[in-house]
Amino acid sequence: MAVPLVADGTLALQRLYHWERTTPDKVIFTQPLGGGQVATYTWKQAMDQARRMAAHLQSIGVQRGDRVALLSKNTAHWLMTDWAIWIAGGVSVPLYPTLAAGTIRQILEHSGARVLFVGKLDGWEGMKPGIPEGLTCIAHPLAPDDARRSYPRWDDIVAATAPVQGEPVRPADELSTIMYTSGTTGAPKGVMHSFGTFAWGVQSGLKRVTAIDGNARMLSYLPLSHVAERTLVEHGQLATGMHVYFAESLDTFTLDLQRARPTVFFSVPRLWVKFQQGISAKMPPAKLDRLLKIPILRGIVRKKILTALGLQECVFAAGGAAPMPPELLRWYNKLGLDLVEVYGMTENCGISHATLPGRQRPGTVGLPYDGVQSRLDPTSSEIQVKAPCLMLGYYKEPELTRQAFTEDGWLRTGDKGALDAEGNLKITGRVKDLFKTSKGKYVAPAPIEDRLVMHAAVEACCVTGANLGQPLALLMLNVDAMKKVADAAGRGELEASLAEHLRTINATLDPHEQLDCLVVTSEAWTVDNDLITPTFKVKRNRIEDRFAEHYEQWVGSRKRVVWHAL
Secondary structure, eight states: OOOOOOOGGGSHHHHHHHHHHHOTTOEEEEEEEETTEEEEEEHHHHHHHHHHHHHHHHHTTOOTTOEEEEEOSSOHHHHHHHHHHHHHTOEEEEEOTTOOHHHHHHHHHHHTOSEEEEOSOSSHHHHGGGSOTTOEEEEOTTSOHHHHHHSOBHHHHHHHSOOOOSOOOOOTTSEEEEEEOOOTTSSOOEEEEEHHHHHHHHHHHHHHOTTOSTTOEEEEOSOTTSHHHIIIIIIHHHHHOOEEEEOOOSTTHHHHHHHHOOSEEEEOHHHHHHHHHHHHHHSOHHHHHHHHTSHHHHHHHHHHHHHHHTOTTOSEEEEOSSOOOHHHHHHHHHTTOOEEEEEOOGGGTTOSEEOBTTBOOTTSOOEEOTTOEEEEOTTTOEEEEEOTTOOSEETTOHHHHHHHBOTTSOEEEEEEEEEOTTOOEEEEEETTTOEEOTTSOEEOHHHHHHHHTTSTTEEEEEEEOTTSSSOEEEEEEOHHHHHHTTSHHHHHHHHHHHHHHHHHHHTTSOGGGOOSOEEEESSOOOTTTTSBOTTOOBOHHHHHHHHGGGHHHHHHTTOSEEEEOO
């Protein structure tokens, strides 16, 4: 791929040195330590640690272009580590903090990682067997106790090492990171990005997301190993100097949000739905609607709800990774929060399309970012994009790289799309997810699944049914719903609710798309049993492998809701 035309001053290392020189005492990280305690770091403090760790990496033999891996939940030291790897001349390889041991080993061996940083993790004992014997490891301050006992510790290394001096830089065309995809269709692929692709991507994104500036606050909680968090949080901070807060745990998430009071907040649609359901559980929707129609109360009610969520100062709110239901957009709009829908993928730094703030277009992901070209394949309706932020290719996979691009250099997204009259892009499904029923009709599962997960009890779902008369849907319930079905009365109530949900959805579908039944599975879909990816995307091929033998039986039962092995 061509080298993006970006100014040297926009590249990651140059941005770090800029902030270190110009605002050394500005607090940029707030890191929870547990028990209500937090640590804060300024540019000067964070860069001092990064420089010292960079010197250590060089002292143990890390050379220009060597891969250095990072396995951790989001912390201030995650970002300091990435900086240290870059300063030392290395290429960072971030791993999702929920990976199974086999996938960890696969990525570490495929990437040829020389060093692994182990940070804050849940389930470390299950991950540890995936680390190849003899691999040099370094433990972060918030790493599990076992890792801090077993490996050299960050704090000890920093205390004993003099910092790298000067301002070593890396050119725009040099490889900066290999980001392994979550592997919905097979083994994870290593997406290669340069310093230039990320610099161009974030500069284009900031033209649309103007709320990210030096005064912005963001809460970092989606995995930094994912492209959305990497672009918005890491590179957004490098570009603007904003303040990043970190989440401590799922149990403290509300408190973490209230501490950060983010001015910019990005989440997946499922979390926006859960926020809504939490409010509805405390205040019936009909009552909320009435209160919001009373001018003298509207502002008070809005502020109270947003303050409870920690979003009272949020000026830019966005959702991505799946379509936002129109009714959800309308609900937040009534609260004074206009949700922006964004679209992108690892292969293009997450920079592709977004709706405009204040101009919602439900059912679409809006218009391309500045400098991004987009088109639809005339035969398959596949969305194809072209921009200077496209990946360099897949690491060690020249054939897969060739397949990812058209002959004239456009990235094949694998998503199907359509355009509305204004040119806004609508995602209509995945090119390879389409399946044909026995009636010869094609079904696109994604739009149906987006409606199914709006039920409060549904955590994940998969619409399937190739060669059946009608499709069906498999459901995984959330923890609260599973507790409810433990007794007969609770199961009966939930079954009636799911059956009504099915009737409502089927009424909106074409006859060949209408679901024969909903199948509730008792087995949780997890990373460990390989039914979902670390980003909680359902692995359709694995679902088929696990459940296809039962499809005919379920359809033949003539039940609207089937309970499988419950």
